[in-house]
Amino acid sequence: MGKAVSALGGAGLIPQQGGSTPMDAFAYPLACQAIPRICAEIGLGCDLSEEVFPASQAEAAGVQVRRERLLAILSGEHGVTPYDLFRESGIGQERLALTERFVPAGSDVLDVACGRGYFTFASALSGSNVMAVDRMGDERRPGWWRTFNSARESLGLARRVSGLRADSASVPLRSDSVPVIACVHAVRDIMSQAERSGTFLEAARLLGPGGTLLVAESTPAADTPPEEVYMAYLRLRTRIGWEADVPSPGELEALVSQSGFNRVRSTLIRFDRDYAPVEFPREAVRDLPPSIREEHGRIERLRQVHGIRPTAVLAVTASEPAE
Numbered sequence: 383m384g385k386a387v388s389a390l391g392g393a394g395l396i397p398q399q400g401g402s403t404p405m406d407a408f409a410y411p412l413a414c415q416a417i418p419r420i421c422a423e424i425g426l427g428c429d430l431s432e433e434v435f436p437a438s439q440a441e442a443a444g445v446q447v448r449r450e451r452l453l454a455i456l457s458g459e460h461g462v463t464p465y466d467l468f469r470e471s472g473i474g475q476e477r478l479a480l481t482e483r484f485v486p487a488g489s490d491v492l493d494v495a496c497g498r499g500y501f502t503f504a505s506a507l508s509g510s511n512v513m514a515v516d517r518m519g520d521e522r523r524p525g526w527w528r529t530f531n532s533a534r535e536s537l538g539l540a541r542r543v544s545g546l547r548a549d550s551a552s553v554p555l556r557s558d559s560v561p562v563i564a565c566v567h568a569v570r571d572i573m574s575q576a577e578r579s580g581t582f583l584e585a586a587r588l589l590g591p592g593g594t595l596l597v598a599e600s601t602p603a604a605d606t607p608p609e610e611v612y613m614a615y616l617r618l619r620t621r622i623g624w625e626a627d628v629p630s631p632g633e634l635e636a637l638v639s640q641s642g643f644n645r646v647r648s649t650l651i652r653f654d655r656d657y658a659p660v661e662f663p664r665e666a667v668r669d670l671p672p673s674i675r676e677e678h679g680r681i682e683r684l685r686q687v688h689g690i691r692p693t694a695v696l697a698v699t700a701s702e703p704a705e
């Protein structure tokens with residue numbers, strides 16, 4: 383591993399592994415964000431941007447070939463590990479910062495609607511044992527649990543992380559048994575108001591005495607043109623039905639307090655990194671109705687002018703409900 387990079391592995395939790403790193407659905411966004419940064423640190427030439435999806439379709443295939451070639455060099459010749467990719471990506475850095483700020487060190491965590499597990503792995507890297515819950519299954523997202531399990535292995539976290547397929551409104555765990563419950567960048571994927579209420583009522587049942595709830599979500603307010611571009615993509619995802627609306631800070635706070643939690647506190651956080659790439663896989667765009675494709679094209683042109691930046695994140699914390 384190169385000198386600059388080895389410092390990144392400082393936590394000493396992750397076994398260093400040689401060989402190339404597979405770019406599956408977990409690793410791909412991390413690699414896109416981390417490769418240009420790591421190359422800059424070790425002085426390796428790199429003409430790739432951090433964008434997950436390149437500006438034009440014609441560019442996409444070539445970019446991916448260059449990315450894979452660079453990743454092979456980084457992992458083969460410089461010892462860059464999956465942990466380095468996580469640590470050097472905006473996604474990983476944001477989840478690690480949220481963990482450091484809001485999860486009491488070493489507490490067991492239940493990560494509700496874990497998705498690809500970015501927050502799960504950040505908490506586990508910080509020393510927690512984490513149970514990750516998601517309802518995803520092979521019919522909707524083929525191979526997602528397999529990808530999750532291979533990330534557990536490649537990050538050296540198999541003993542600290544377990545995955546459980548369940549609905550967030552009905553988690554098969556004992557009442558009052560969990561010290562920390564997190565729900566990170568997931569509320570907008572919990573599609574109906576009823577499911578959202580069910581999720582937080584269930585969290586209130588599960589959270590143990592003295593426990594902490596952490597809910598983090600992008601806010602819908604865009605303050606700059608690059609943030610407008612980000613929101614335009616999110617609104618288009620809502621229109622297609624891939625996601626529900628991004629809740630406003632007031633809606634998020636009400637959701638938590640109406641589920642019976644105490645001491646609800648909100649913190650608005652601006653990260654200066656891209657922590658949540660908006661995904662519009664090109665194959666998926668091709669199959670969408672013409673009006674959506676047209677709107678997608680319009681937003682892509684705006685992105686080329688203004689760039690793209692996620693909006694601020696609202697972190698809502700709360701404690702167990704009063705008896």
Ligand SMILES: C[S@@+](CC[C@H](N)C(=O)[O-])C[C@H]1O[C@@H](n2cnc3c(N)ncnc32)[C@H](O)[C@@H]1O
Pocket residue numbers: 477494495496497498499500501502515516517518548549550551565566567568571572573577
């Ligand atoms: C954007 S991902 C979560 C991101 C992740 N927490 C992170 O740190 O990157 C949202 C996830 O919510 C899950 N989800 C949505 N509704 C759910 C429900 N009712 N029960 C369990 N999981 C749900 C989806 O399957 C999806 O994997």
